[in-house]
Amino acid sequence: MWINKILLSSLLFFVCFPQINAQSTFTIKNENIEVSIDNQGNLQSLKNLKTGYNYASGKPIWRLYYDRPDWKDNEVIAANNQPQVKQQANQLLISYTGLKGRREKVNINLQLTILLENDQVRFAAELQNKEEHSIVRELQYPLVGNCQLPEDHQLLTTEYGGQLFPDVISLVKGANAAWPPYYPPAQDFLQRDVKYPRGPSANCYAFVGKTGGLYFGSHDPSFEDTGHGLRLYPSKKFVFDQLEAGMYKYPNCVSGQTWTSNVNVVSPYQGTWHETSRLYRTWANTWWKHREPPQWVKEMKGWQRIIMKHQYGEILFPYTDLSTRVKKVGESVGINTVFAHGWHKEGHDNDYPNYIADPTQGGEAVLKKQIAEFQKDGGAVIWYYSGRLIDKTSQYYRSGMGKKIAIKDNTGSKVNDAYRFRGPGTFTGSYDARTFTVADFRTPQWKEELKKMADQTIAYGAKSVFYDQMGMGDNPDWDLTGEFAMPNLRTVADKAEVMGLMHDYLDSKDKEIALGIEVLTDVTSMQSDYIHWYGPPACKAILNPGWEQKGEKPRTVFFMEWFRYTFPEIIVSDRDIRDDTDIERRVNHTVLRGLRNDVEIYRCRALIDETPHYQAYLAKVNQLKDRFKHLLLVGKYTDAIGFSHANPEVDASRFEKDNQAAIVFTQHHLSSANTVLTIPQGYSYETYGAVGTAELKAGKETVNITMGKHALVVVVVKKK
Incomplete structure (x- = not known):
């Protein structure tokens, strides 16, 4: 009798509370990859079938954040929500009707689709926000929680062309320790905060081993900001040892809107790290249209970078030095190109966007003559401009136009940027720095300023116009007209579009005049003839100090070979060799990776004859480059x-x-x-x-x- 009661109770339970997913596991696979999701939507398997290795461990694959007018960063986690899971051919569908956050239920629907392609898994999403007075700011998806990495796997990022970190756990812990107090919720997780395109030169990263690895890519043709998510969660209280890897997108989806995305991919690949390049370049080929640089740029071994007049007023190189001392010293090391900063009356990082030749040095007439003299016998002058900054003391700003086109932050205030250069004292650099705002480069007015810079370069007879800081993602301009402030997260795409317009303009005048930019990012580099590389000193920092004395091989974070292999068309400089130390290793590295020499002695205040060891060694190496330039430079x-x-x-x-x-x-x-x-x-x-x-x-x-x-x-x- 009691058995019948139990059976009846069980039957009533199933009638009243039907199981949405009677099936416990849903699996899709091909000859390369297997993906399994359980009926809670957790990732049970992300397996490379060639190696048999599974990177997953049964953790959730998404996390979401939305804002209210009075409370930001409301977190919604997958573990608090029950999905409906279905399998259709080679795809998995995970659907949520309404979501439960940490403090409330919200009328937000989420459908996730996992599609299996030949060598990668595509993670698509559709988000419907039906919740009034809310905006979905962030969707972290896909996530591989407690990611199971083999011992030989290292973290390969595309920051500044490429960086390789042997210990990702220590890296994330170190990044968290570097944050100021009270900044992150470190009691819950530790995070390394990296976003394309503010650092990464491409929208991907990977864990790479000797024979295989795990690739994360956002193959996003909008080139919107994307978080390269690395977090550590604790296995027990305050023991942060479980690595979560993923991609973060920023829908900014307000009530009544639907947001979709199908751009994030993950690949448990087989082979060396070069497979990550193949995966990214295969996608990049769908939009990549790089134009052929002038031959003189291809054969350029490097440049001398000088600041002629500095921000605080000191004239380091008068106009007449260009065709005399500067040219002679460059020839001593086989370099016939000069990259001239601070050539205008007010000096470097002053008065932008007004570039007026200094009348006390003879003005435009002397400049044109000096440029022509320097460029005799094949020399080249690169003419510097800031591509984005507006000096707040300039007439351009104070007259109203600069204020009109300056970008705004999330409060409606103008975004400020400051550059601090010191002379011999400490007061100027500490207190009297020049303050700038940032131009909205989408505006017709700023495009006209950039054209004026190109016209001036042509009029002076220089061989290249250079737009500083135009290769990177930038501060967003915010629209405050709606209930929630909305940022423009396509700044790098906007810069690429504007640089493309400038290149078209130059080509219409003279195709031998080159366009250069600073900072290495895939979509902007497509529009330039050469890149002045930028990265923090850590990119070249030695991970094993004292390696020479110990007889060890130097180990560095710097891994420029990733970008060079992925985009070999792009001509890139080195940077930071500015004194007379560690010369052979660093100069040889530029040859090994096909980089151009950025000769910037004592931060552009001197010439290479003041670093005699560097001068002598670079001269020998450049003779070798000249002998094999058809391969080492043009190849x-x-x-x-x-x-x-x-x-x-x-x-x-x-x-x-x-x-x-x-x-x-x-x-x-x-x-x-x-x-x-x-x-x-x-x-x-x-x-x-x-x-x-x-x-x-x-x-x-x-x-x-x-x-x-x-x-x-x-x-x-x-x-x-």
Whole structure:
């Protein structure tokens, strides 16, 4: 009798409370990838079927934040919500009708779709906001919680062209420690806050191992801001050891609106890190249209970067130095290009966007003559302008136009930017810095200012116009006309559009006049002829200080090979070699990666003859570049693809052009090292060149190379 009562109770339970998902696990797979979701919407499997490795551990795949007028960052987590899960062919559908936040239920519907493609998983979303007086600011999706990484996996980011971090747990902990007190909710999680395009040069990152890895990409043709999400959650109280990786989007979806996205992808790939480049470049090819730079830009080995008149008024290089001292010193190291800052009357980082030749130095007439004299025999002058800043003391700002087109923050106030340069004292840099606001570069008025800069460059006879700070994502301009303030999160796309217009304008005048920008980002670099690279000093910081004394190989965060391999068309400079230390390693690195030399001695206040060791060594290296410029400068960078050699302690890379290839070798930690190059099939040895101590013996199938510390060797092979 009691058994019948139990059965009856069970039956009533199922009748009154039907199970939405009777099935416990939903799986889609192909020959490469398996993805499984349970009936709570948790990620049970994200498996590389080639290796058998599963990166998932049964954690939720999304998180959402919405604002009220009186309370921001209301969190909605997947664990508090029951979805309906369905499987249709090669896709999974996860649907939520209404959501439960931490403090209230909200009329927000969310549908997530997981689609399996050949070598990647696409995560699509549709969000319907039916909740009055609310705005959905952020959707964190997809998330791989408690991500199971093999021991050999390192974090590869695309920040500043590429960075490689061996210990992601320590990295996230260190990023959290660097934040000011009371900034994040560190009692709940630790986070490394990185957003494309403010740092990352491409909208992806990955965990890379020797034979495979896990790639996260936002293949978003709108180029909107995207969070590259790395968080640590605790396995127990205050023990932050569970890594969560994902992508964050910012819908800014107000009541009555629907927001959709299908741009985020994850790939448990097989192969080296080069597969991450292939995944991103395959998508980039759907929009990539890079124009051919002038030949002089392709053959440019580098430039001297100088500030002629500084912000605080000191004239460091008078106009007459251009064709005399500056030109002569550049020629001593084989560089015939000068990148001139602070050439106008008020000096560097002053009075923007007014650029008036200094009448006390002879004005425009002297400038034109000096530029012409410098450019005799193939020289080139790059003419500097700020692409975005408006000096708040300038007549342009005070007259009203600058105020009109300046971007606004979320309170309606003008966004300020300050640059602090010091002279010999401390007062100016500490208290008397120049203050700027930022132009909304979408406006017709600012586009006209940029055209004026191009026209002035042409009138002066310089070979290139340079727009500073136009390669990066920027502060958003906020629209305050609605219930909620709305930011423009497409700033890098706007810059790319404007730089494209400027390039078209220059091409209509003279296609030999080049356009350069600062900061490396995929979509803006497409519109420029060369990039003045920018990154924090940490990009070149040595992770193992004292490596030379210890006889170790130097380890750095800097991993420019990612961008160079993904976008080999883009001509990029180095940066931060501004004194006479660690010269051989850093200069050799520029050859290894095909970078141009940014010679900026003592932060552009001096010339390279004041760093004699740098001067002597760069002169030797540039002779080698001249000899093989058709490959090292004009050729295509292919990283370590297309050849093999025997010694992993020796760094090597390859450049190709037509029927030839140059393979560059260098090493910096052994008194002597040997490697054997296997000549690629279909090629034969042709010649070699070297700087430093090196011996080479070439046979039909191999080339034996012995090289001393800091040696630089270039081996050229030719198709049979």
